[in-house]
Amino acid sequence: MKRRSFLSSGAALGTLASLTAGGLSRPALAAGRDRLRLGLIGTGMRGQVLLRELLRREDVEVVALCDIEPIMLGRALAMTEKADKPRPQSYGQSGDKLAYRKLLEQKGLDGVIIATPWELHAPMAIDAMNAKVAVGCEVVAGITLQDHWDVLRTQQRSGTPYMLLENVCYRRDVMAVLQMVRAGLFGELVHLQGGYQHDLRAVKFNSGDPSKPYGGGVEIGDKAWSEARWRTEHSVQRNGELYPSHGIGPCAMFTNIHRGNRFTHINAFASKARGLQDYVGRKMSAKDHPNAKLKYKLGDVVTTTLACENGETILLQHDTSLPRPYSLGFRVQGTDGLWMDLNHSVHIEGLSKPHEWEDFKRYQDKFDHPLWKKYASAAEGAGHGGMDYFVIHAFVEALKAEAPMPIDVYDAVAWSAITPLSEQSIAEGFKTLPFPDFTEGLWKSRKPIFAFGDKY
Structure with missing residues (x-):
């Protein structure tokens, strides 16, 4: 079918919607459960953002909460009370770092959401899967490469469902572009880009006041609050693509990674590190503060390139220590055109004027994904422009239906393993490394189920 004919054919678009929504090779939904009992670690x-989404749902009962910070645990309990929901059992008030294991022992627990600092994700997910409690894990599946193999092996051995809660895969324009890719609007894909380009200086430092978790000071570690308490240390100690899944997630689903394609090689480069030290010493006028003397391993701009089995290249950029507006820098380019999110534009050969961009809105409206058409009103007010509604919705609906997780353990470990592999590449003089095949050959026969279902 010619692309011009496709754009003008409502019937064809309906057919595409049924294909991408109906589940390519996805099993028929099991009878499953109507209601879930979930915990939050x-x-x-x-x-709290994810808790808000859980509390909005009538098919979820939040039965357990765990945190070793009493202030935050108290705020979460207050949220459940304000939502007029039963008070969950709470764990961790004593400061016991292993209190989450008591939560996992709670009877009748169907699943758990893990939203803790990165370094805790792997051990907590492993303990949950061993306890036969389904896992919805916030992004970053592990720290070391071994962490990722351990998460994978535990899931394979236990059979417990695991989903990486990568919300950008559910961004409205990303899902519309997925429709366009599936329809062949870009032709054969050749090159993709994405990343995490976000000024986090006021996230990595704060005053230590729990009511002001972002900015206002230059404290980190024990004297700081929220992410500055733990996240900044990664910038001090590590140099690599520290937060890959926002960028790689959509690029991986566009290119059918693990479903007829895979990553084969990776290399990474890092710039010098100047932004965080400059922020503390000059821009926050804190040159006499002890943190002004800190040295950071993390380059201000880290560029990572991946090669794929089917010949595509993917470029990621991590840029969180310099002043800049937020952007994930998506680019999807093929033999018939390309889309770029930064200028909200698209160019399709034969449809667009030669050498000119078109505004993406017309395509967004035409290819708006069935999930967004169905649930846009329900997602209003949800975090990150509605994306948080959809990622929680996906986990809940898949778990209820006893269906495969749309972002499964193979996706989780491969997307997240980009971090330790990029660190190794940089440390070894920007060396190109082979990318592990976490599927151990299954990528050849697995079908593209990440086309999203009617329900999730």
Whole structure:
């Protein structure tokens, strides 16, 4: 079918919607459960955003909360009370760092959301899967490469469902572009880009006041609050693509990674590190503060390139220590055109004027994903422009239906393993490394189920 004919054919678009919504090779939905009993480990700023989405649902009962920070745990309990929901059992008030294991022992627990600092994700997910409690894990599946193999092996051995809660895969324009990719509007894909380009200086430092978790000071570690308490240390100690899944997630689903395609090689480069030290010493006028003397391993701009089995290249950029507006820098380019999110534009050969951009809105409206058409009103007010509604919705609906997780353990470990592999590449003089095949050959026969279902 010619692309011009496709754009003008409502019937064809309906057919595409049924294909992408109906589940390519996805099993028929099981009878499943109508209601879930879920726990939440980590009730900080991110945990509270996810809790809000859980409390909005009539098919979820939040039965357990865990956090070792009493202030945040108290805020989460207050949220459940304000929502007029039963008071969950709470764990961690004593400061016991292993209190989450008591939560996992709670009878009748169907699943758990993990929203803790990155370094805790792997051990907590492993303990949950061993306890036969389904896992919805915030992004970053592990720290070391071994962490990722351990998460994978635990899921394979236990059979417990695991989903990485990557919300950008549910961004409205990203899902419309997925429709366009599936329809062949871009032709054969050749090159993609994405990343995490976000000024986090006021996230990595604050005053230590729990009522002001972002900015206002230059404290980190024990004297700080929220992410500055733990996240900044990663910038001090590590140099690599520290937060890959926002960028790689959509690029991986566009290119059918693990479903007929895979990553084969990776390399990474890092710039010098100047932004955080400059922020503390000059821009915050704190040159006499002890943190002004800190040295950071994390380059201000880290550029990572991946090669794919089917010949595509993917470029990621991590840029969080310099002043800049927020952007994930998406680009999807093929033999018939390209889309770029930064200028909200698209160019399709034969449809667009030669050498000119078109505004993406017309395509967004035409290819708006069935999930967004169905649930846009329900997602209003949800975090990150509605994306948080959809990622929680996906986890809940898949778990209820006893269906495969749309972002499964293979996706989780491969997307997240980009971090330790990029660190290794940089440390070894920007060396190109082979990318592990976490599927151990299954990528050849697995079908593209990440086309999203009617329900999730």
